[in-house]
Amino acid sequence: MAIPAGRWRPRTSLAPTLLLGGLLARVVAAAETPERAYNLTWKSTNFKTILEWEPKPTNYAYKVLISSGSKDWTSKCFSKTDTECDLTDEIVKDVHQTYVAKVLSVPLNGTHFAGDLPYTNSPEFIPYKQTKLGQPRIQSFERVGTILNVTVENSPTAIRRNGTFVSLREVFGKDLSYILHYWRATSTGKKTAKTNTDEFLVDVDKGDYYCFSVEALIPSRNENQRSPQSATECMTQGQGVFRETFFIVGAVVFVAIIFIIILSLSLYNRRKGRGRNGKNAPLHGV
Numbered sequence: 001m002a003i004p005a006g007r008w009r010p011r012t013s014l015a016p017t018l019l020l021g022g023l024l025a026r027v028v029a030a031a032e033t034p035e036r037a038y039n040l041t042w043k044s045t046n047f048k049t050i051l052e053w054e055p056k057p058t059n060y061a062y063k064v065l066i067s068s069g070s071k072d073w074t075s076k077c078f079s080k081t082d083t084e085c086d087l088t089d090e091i092v093k094d095v096h097q098t099y100v101a102k103v104l105s106v107p108l109n110g111t112h113f114a115g116d117l118p119y120t121n122s123p124e125f126i127p128y129k130q131t132k133l134g135q136p137r138i139q140s141f142e143r144v145g146t147i148l149n150v151t152v153e154n155s156p157t158a159i160r161r162n163g164t165f166v167s168l169r170e171v172f173g174k175d176l177s178y179i180l181h182y183w184r185a186t187s188t189g190k191k192t193a194k195t196n197t198d199e200f201l202v203d204v205d206k207g208d209y210y211c212f213s214v215e216a217l218i219p220s221r222n223e224n225q226r227s228p229q230s231a232t233e234c235m236t237q238g239q240g241v242f243r244e245t246f247f248i249v250g251a252v253v254f255v256a257i258i259f260i261i262i263l264s265l266s267l268y269n270r271r272k273g274r275g276r277n278g279k280n281a282p283l284h285g286v
Contacts, residue, residue, distance in 0.1 A: 104118070
């Protein structure tokens, strides 16, 4: 006897199929979920400011927002597949403000993601108080007698005013100091001097030759007070006595020029006198 169609089917449970489907859906969703950024760190020197974070993205990208105090969020660095964003042009608008950045993990184009985008807030950053001071440079130096004159180069920053980069001194004013480390070239004992200008005038021993370096300092800060020390410069014998030699040679040359002028005038007057005497002398034998 044939069994009518549709009257009998083997009994099977749908639970394993549904469970497997749910697990697959979760795996797919997890694979498409962007990872949250972490280790957000500000890197800033002379107001050149970059925000860095981790990890390197795989199936997603990053977007950065920045805000200062009560201002709205500004979008920066859209669809970034690397892990840094240059925020200099935002923070230099007012270096006294407190800034916070937000790094969002966003799906790549065409990838659907349901829910709020994962994001991480950065620590607060105050450029005026926290940007590091770059390594200074010695612009010039000379010794005049027992006075050593060292001038520090006025380092530029990433801040622009009227199309020109502003110097550290223009930003920090009297808050910025420099420390001079100097020592005899034949000795390891060091001395220091401090100034809140860009120039040092220190007493040294005549006849000795010195080496020196400088570092920038902002004493009012709680962190990042000091810059790295500049490259070391050393006087040579020619540099140490250059000005003294210049004045001595200059004096000798000046005396020689005066002597030549006097001698030339004397010879000219004598020749002129002889010419007059020859012209007016009586003719004998006429």
